[in-house]
Amino acid sequence: MKIEGSIDSIIFRNEENGYSVIVVKTKKDYLTLVGEMYNVEMGLHIRAEVVEVESVNYGLQYKVLNYDCDLPNDNDAIVKLLSSNDFRGVGEVLAKRLVDTYEEDIFDIIENHTEELFNVKGITKKRIDTLVEGVSNIKSELDSFLYLKKYNIGIKQIKKIISIYGSKTKEVIEKNPYQLAYDVSGIGFLLCDEIAVKNGIDKDSEFRKKAAIYYVVNESYYSGDTFIYIDELYDRVHEILNVEFDIEKIIYDMQFEAKIVIVNSKRMKIFLDKSYEVESNLSRLLYNLRDNIEIITGGPGTGKTYNVKKIISENSDKGFNIILCAPTGRAAKRMSEVTNFEAKTIHRLLEYGLVGGDSEYKKFGFVRNEKNKLDCDLLIVDEMSMTDEWLFYNLMKAVKDTTRVILVGDVDQLPSVGAGNVLKDIIDSKLFKVEKLTKIHRQENGSNIVINAHKVNNGENVDLKKESEDFKFIHMEDENRIKNAICKLVSLNIPKFFNISQDKIQVITPTQKGKCGVLELNEILQNAINPPNKNREIKIGSKIFRLQDKVMQIKNNYELYYQVVDENENPYSDGYGVFNGDIGFVFDINYDKQTIMVRYDDRQVEYDIENIDNLTLAYAITVHKSQGSEYDVVVMPMAMAPRQLLNRKILYTAMTRAKKCICFIGREDIFKIMINDKYEDKRNSALCDEFYIS
Numbered sequence: 001m002k003i004e005g006s007i008d009s010i011i012f013r014n015e016e017n018g019y020s021v022i023v024v025k026t027k028k029d030y031l032t033l034v035g036e037m038y039n040v041e042m043g044l045h046i047r048a049e050v051v052e053v054e055s056v057n058y059g060l061q062y063k064v065l066n067y068d069c070d071l072p073n074d075n076d077a078i079v080k081l082l083s084s085n086d087f088r089g090v091g092e093v094l095a096k097r098l099v100d101t102y103e104e105d106i107f108d109i110i111e112n113h114t115e116e117l118f119n120v121k122g123i124t125k126k127r128i129d130t131l132v133e134g135v136s137n138i139k140s141e142l143d144s145f146l147y148l149k150k151y152n153i154g155i156k157q158i159k160k161i162i163s164i165y166g167s168k169t170k171e172v173i174e175k176n177p178y179q180l181a182y183d184v185s186g187i188g189f190l191l192c193d194e195i196a197v198k199n200g201i202d203k204d205s206e207f208r209k210k211a212a213i214y215y216v217v218n219e220s221y222y223s224g225d226t227f228i229y230i231d232e233l234y235d236r237v238h239e240i241l242n243v244e245f246d247i248e249k250i251i252y253d254m255q256f257e258a259k260i261v262i263v264n265s266k267r268m269k270i271f272l273d274k275s276y277e278v279e280s281n282l283s284r285l286l287y288n289l290r291d292n293i294e295i296i297t298g299g300p301g302t303g304k305t306y307n308v309k310k311i312i313s314e315n316s317d318k319g320f321n322i323i324l325c326a327p328t329g330r331a332a333k334r335m336s337e338v339t340n341f342e343a344k345t346i347h348r349l350l351e352y353g354l355v356g357g358d359s360e361y362k363k364f365g366f367v368r369n370e371k372n373k374l375d376c377d378l379l380i381v382d383e384m385s386m387t388d389e390w391l392f393y394n395l396m397k398a399v400k401d402t403t404r405v406i407l408v409g410d411v412d413q414l415p416s417v418g419a420g421n422v423l424k425d426i427i428d429s430k431l432f433k434v435e436k437l438t439k440i441h442r443q444e445n446g447s448n449i450v451i452n453a454h455k456v457n458n459g460e461n462v463d464l465k466k467e468s469e470d471f472k473f474i475h476m477e478d479e480n481r482i483k484n485a486i487c488k489l490v491s492l493n494i495p496k497f498f499n500i501s502q503d504k505i506q507v508i509t510p511t512q513k514g515k516c517g518v519l520e521l522n523e524i525l526q527n528a529i530n531p532p533n534k535n536r537e538i539k540i541g542s543k544i545f546r547l548q549d550k551v552m553q554i555k556n557n558y559e560l561y562y563q564v565v566d567e568n569e570n571p572y573s574d575g576y577g578v579f580n581g582d583i584g585f586v587f588d589i590n591y592d593k594q595t596i597m598v599r600y601d602d603r604q605v606e607y608d609i610e611n612i613d614n615l616t617l618a619y620a621i622t623v624h625k626s627q628g629s630e631y632d633v634v635v636m637p638m639a640m641a642p643r644q645l646l647n648r649k650i651l652y653t654a655m656t657r658a659k660k661c662i663c664f665i666g667r668e669d670i671f672k673i674m675i676n677d678k679y680e681d682k683r684n685s686a687l688c689d690e691f692y693i694s
Helices: 075-082 091-112 114-119 125-149 155-175 179-183 189-198 206-222 230-241 247-256 273-288 304-317 329-339 389-397 422-429 449-457 479-498 518-529 648-655 668-676
Strands: 002-013 019-025 030-036 045-055 059-070 260-263 269-272 293-298 322-326 343-345 352-355 363-366 378-381 404-409 433-437 471-475 505-509 537-540 543-546 550-553 557-565 571-578 583-590 595-600 603-607 615-617 620-622 631-638 658-666
Touching: 002 030, 002 075, 030 045, 059 125, 075 091, 075 125, 091 114, 091 125, 114 125, 125 155, 155 179, 179 189, 179 206, 189 206, 206 230, 206 247, 206 260, 206 269, 230 247, 230 269, 247 260, 260 273, 269 273, 273 389, 293 304, 293 422, 304 322, 304 329, 304 378, 304 404, 304 433, 322 329, 329 343, 352 571, 404 422, 449 648, 449 658, 471 668, 479 505, 479 518, 479 631, 479 658, 505 518, 518 615, 518 620, 537 595, 543 583, 543 615, 571 603, 631 648, 631 668, 648 658, 648 668, 658 668
Parallel strands: 030 059, 293 404, 293 433, 322 343, 322 378, 378 404, 471 658, 505 620, 505 631, 631 658
Antiparallel strands: 002 019, 002 045, 019 030, 045 059, 260 269, 352 363, 537 543, 550 583, 550 615, 557 571, 557 603, 583 595, 595 603
């Protein structure tokens, strides 16, 4: 269905994501339009493709699928526009006089014959300047919006692009569309390449070569590497571009432009500028503090927690100020529970939020830093294998030279989601005191979880036919049967057998796709545990969420606002930042605003169309996302997956997430393949390298 008319009023607008509720005056009626609309202003002429939706509170509305706007063409609409906030100081009375005098020619007069405006009573030079600037800005935005839409760029991204380039949007893109990849988050090389083809830019263009190099280095960084070797870079860039060129000449030009950093060692390394800054500075910082840093590492049941509790007790008796922290909310919560001592996430400890004092140029960052250090005698950091270089660098910047730092973690678990391999690199450097715990002390009630986890880590055979209450293997070949068996176990059998709620059970799988991957398992588990109910669910974008759904944040969002609530659900504090792997529950749905509210322990966060991509169902999660958490019962399919995910480290990490029981369902040969594959996530990282500290 298509609607055309003038925007009569704006009932609601979210400036962050463009979600708006507007009233449009058509030839026949006044209609309410809802949806993501970036550049709507009162008075503008709008053409929209819509579908009917029924609002719980407001009745019939029209959801916008696609739209465009231009300057109004009827007098009433022109008055509305000229008296809107885009023309502050003009007002409705003067706007009406202008339209009565010039009617639909008013925009031509404002743009090309401003001297004539002095004939209108009440006009001043300042108001003329306001009119000229306002019309120019609106036309520029409308032109840029229409120009960008033809490249199939989403509205969120269009908003970002126009906010960066303004009236120069078209000029920038026609000259070098690859500039978008550097300046606009979420726009990568492939989209820029499509735009370049439409603009007739040569495939041998230097712009294209530089963008492809940046793309590969950037992709490498986001897959965990802090740098890429020159030969690896060349192979991957050549695969993308399929053109021969002198890559070294190009990368030296890019270094001069401050896009990358080149380190000439035995084998040339290429860094993103930000990655080099973090890794080199962190290396020097650690080297200078090496006498104050200790590492405790070991597998499950080897006494890491016992040693930490002993250290806390000894230092508490001496009256020392002690701080405990971990990289994720769940890891910090577990640390608090096992030590009976408050632990915070690293972000909360460093007081992440808007910084900049009274300055109007506030930005997101850490309040605690090299100029405002943490006041503590002893700092203990748990789950160090999960901590990436950027986060650890910001923590260490805030540590005093006199503070004793103890890093605790299992070096045999998967490395951090973010770039770097901090714990392993620190241990391998041999610059620090390391206590490696190997003797198993914890075998509660004859538990086989800990024993078998160590067997897996050592590459030893595990007897899968041996029955025990805490370690089970259910043999099954067909993947559809495996999926259905997992669903029945989680929704019915395990809660009854262990007398626990379903939120204490976690399905963990190596892969996203396939019959036994996260996507299909979440769909079947959601429908079994939290069945469809039109009064308890909402579709935002392509995702369906229901009240009480178990959900997870899947990427760090440092600007996502949260409120901290007490036991009566009254907000008493707030802040910014929800992080990769945080798990919560949907506790409220707002159908009119098209939002859901998620509770993460004591924090509540609102998700809308802008940030819903950050959220996914969490009845099933990947092994990587499970790091730093423990669950009463873990269920894991043993089914075919991409070969690089069927390895010992994945299996070991999954097993060490279970407290009371781990249950495998599937093929024994997959389990054995994983034990025998000692695949390492060999990341390119150079922390504590001699190059930095010499």
